[in-house]
Amino acid sequence: MKKLLLIGLFLFVGNVQAQFTLSGHVYDKSDGESLPGATLYLPEIKSGTATNSYGFYSVSPSTNRFRVQVSYLGYQTIDTLIILSENKTVNFFLFEDVGQLEEIEVTATPIELQEQVNSTRMGTIKLQPREISSIPTLGGESDLIKVAQLLPGVTSGNEGTTGMFVRGGTDDQNLVILDDAVVYNIGHLFGFFSVFNSDAIKNVELVKGAFPADVGGRLSSVMDVRMNEGSSQRYNVRGGIGLLTSRLTIDGPIIPEKMSFMVAARRTYIDKVLQTVGIPLPYYFYDYNAKLNYKISENDRIYVSTYFGDDVLAFDETTQTNEGSEDLGFGFNLGNFTSTIRWNHIYKNKKTFSNITLHQTRFKYDIAGNFINNDILIRSQIQDVGLTGDWEYFESPDNKFVFGAQAVSHFFRPNVISTSGEIGDFIENRKGQLIQNLEGAFYGGNERDLSDQLKINIGLRYSYTITKNKVYSGTEPRIAARYKFNDRHSVKASYSLMRQYMHRVSSSSIALPTDLWYPVTESIRPLYSHQISTGYTRIFPDEQVSLTVETYYKSLENLIEYREGASLILNDNFENELLAGAGESFGLELLVRKNSGRFSGWASYSISKTSRLFDELNRGQIYPAKYDRRHVANIVSLFEFNDRVSFSAVWTYQSGANFTPLTGQYLMPNSSLTAVELIPIYDDRNGTTLGASHRLDINFILKPRGKRRFGGEWHIGAYNFYNRAAPFRVDVHNNGTAYEYVQQGLFGFIPSIAYNFNFSSK
């Protein structure tokens, strides 16, 4: 099989022999940060490339004299003539397009728009920090997960939460990585806020279909979050004071042009505020990001980054009694800790780029309680240590290879119980069952133009996991193709098979402190999915607008559900609570996006249908998935009135989620014959669709006049401006005269205000 793979891949090595190679990085001129995803277009040969995740590019055109246009969203384009007489390294520094309120005079198709037509990528959307920080969200807290929920194909769970349900998948089928380390828990405060501090984020890419060969591990999406690297030229201080949190970020050079750093911290402070007026609120969350990057040479660079954050609840009360004082305490502490060391290397041929990553991540929760002289601690944790090697070979602008290998060792230890005092007589101490799985993958892929119109991206991934007494493995073919009619529109199609070797143990749609991840075992088989998608991309250069229409069909196998009423807390044998089944989803997504100019934003619409089939649920009948929202529409708009005032608004519409309402009940003597009980009768699983929800969120940004070294801006906004309930459950309610069914919403109109500031040393 491996031989076939290699032969298949290298058959695509063409006979185009580039004379010389132009390579280098694309940077932000103002602070020296690299710009991943920047496009380089060579108009003479009508071809181009994009910088990789580290801002590196390499082109080896068939001619030695050519123009190159370097472009990145929000930056001024560089158009320059290149003459090569040997392999050459050229770093491009782009100026930010700040304060440009006039509509850009369009003389040619903007390159980033052109790239959308040219690329084989489908179901891939990038988000910029500007968008994340400008878009209004719950409580005025910038939140990239909430912004991602506004993209087509992504539906949210209950209102306000960070749950993401991508193309019919479940919340645990999304791989969220921060600087290549997996983030297992993406929510603070029971999932109402994401763990990502927007000030520390450089860019975000969400892939929900047409997965390239180098990504895997989850069925539905990969969200790749990159931290800021820190300016290599100046010191920056950014921060904000919001209703819920305050945050501070500092970055700058340690050795100019060689070594830079970034540190960011965020914490809720309501507990402290309320403490001053005598009201205890024993809860807070915090997170820290830090990154160091060191340019060893023109060809070698090291990045070290880390994240850690916790949610802490610590309730403690002492009661005075006749016999002395009695302590009563309860609390939890849960959070992630990730760290990554990466080494970028550019080989002598200037065509090959490698990235070696050593990463570790840990997610754990502790639940503790104490009563008089008795203590109990319940702990669960997952820890990963992994090594990844990725290589990119830029044969020519039309021909690129990727290959690599990944291995990660998972250590799971759920439900450790430690007690002291007499409670130990009733609750047994448990070390918890240590489960160690090794998961890995090899992959290779090739993206190349077969003609001016036809471009393909094929890849093959071989993944495996070694668990106790069992090895699971399988191939994951990926193929994507684009046919370009002209520079303005193209059609695309793709197929990908994904495998997933772990899942989150949670039977709830909200993030509970007791949620934890659990691997496949001898009896729990890996999940896998097939996804076919087709798409049409059209750009309107004059308006700087792109239109994307995509359809997809996805089948999901070995899905995990839980028995009705499954009890997961203190349960050391989850497997008895798990059921295996299947699902499918299909839909159409439409996205109209305008990324630049005074007015920007997007409008999206998706129609989809998602169903599930489990032998032991719903009497073995097919039923709709809980978040099978038929129609979802979002309008995201950002408008700059002038250099001081801008306005953003989000209007979102979602068909209701599905719910299993109580429809009847009956009386029955209990088994002990001591009472008569009311036994509920429920409708078919998810048999009732809740009412549609729609909501308008607004945000004004007020900036001081003129450009200053110290800048500040006020964000004044409102969530759910017209106070409309977004139903999340159906209850029976007594209206005074009779009972009726009602749909409850969670959040109403919530005003918000925040102050953000920034300071640069030059």
Added chain:
Amino acid sequence: MMILSYIFSTITEFVYRISEIASLRSQMSLFQEIASPAKTSSFLLALLMLTITACLPQNLPISVQPDDSKVAVASLVGPEEIMLVSLSKSFSALSAEDINDISEDFAQRLLLDRALVTLNYQGITDTLETIGDIKGLYATQLKIFDDYQLMELAVFDSTTSTRVSSASVLQPPVEIDSIAITRVDSVFSSIIEVEMAFDDPPNIDNYYVLHIYQFTPPDTTSRDSTTSNGLFFQNNNFLIFERIFTDRGADEDDRIRRKDFMSFSSPVDSALVVLTNIEEGYYNFLEARGRAGNFISSLANEPVNHPTNINNGVGYFSAHQPRAKLVIVKDEN
């Protein structure tokens, strides 16, 4: 609670910020006055209440088709080999919110007292009769009483012309032959340890439900280790422990040994321990009952539908025979 705290914090911070933005001394001084320690708590509390009422969105109506009324069945085999079957009607979710909402009148209307109830087993057909003036309860004395005999129930409700049917396999009774209940001194006062053992019928999967009651005797006599099924049906017992379990933990010699802890605050030092060998289906019904009764699961999990073996109806028809023991609680010291 977290949401309330959040809304609360939002509005208080909003007041702070409004004061800052406007920089109006009058507002600041007003706020400072409000913020004096003596008044702050009540002010914030009032603000919280205002926020809750003002900012929570109104509930939206929704149309849900209520469930049609069905015949609900429950059963057991009591003392003297009497099969008891109770029949009632299910009702709409909009009729009552909880058990306390059900009036005596409404409950009486639910009971089926004009049903024809027959039981077929081993070629015998018994017609169950109502017991005195107790509505909805039907009984017959079984003529043959063999372990694992198939018992088929047929019900015709003449008022609604509804027919329901079911079948169950009579489970053999299982006697607890070794039991000790000991009071344990603890800061968690009134804890007892119950240690018991019994023989598990071999070569077949068995399912059990165990009930332990604080026993309050009907008279002044109390007996130790007395098989007294009659006591089980007295309504002066207070249930303190219920557990379903299987025979998966049985020893090689088909003995099941258990040790359980529970709170105990009976005025007399005796407990009634009742063990019932039940069918797997009824075990699943009781398991669903337990899952549904979990407070956390009721908030966060999918609803639990109770399994039924009633064709065209709900509830569970189970032929099982409880066996009880009255046990004196010993003091550890």
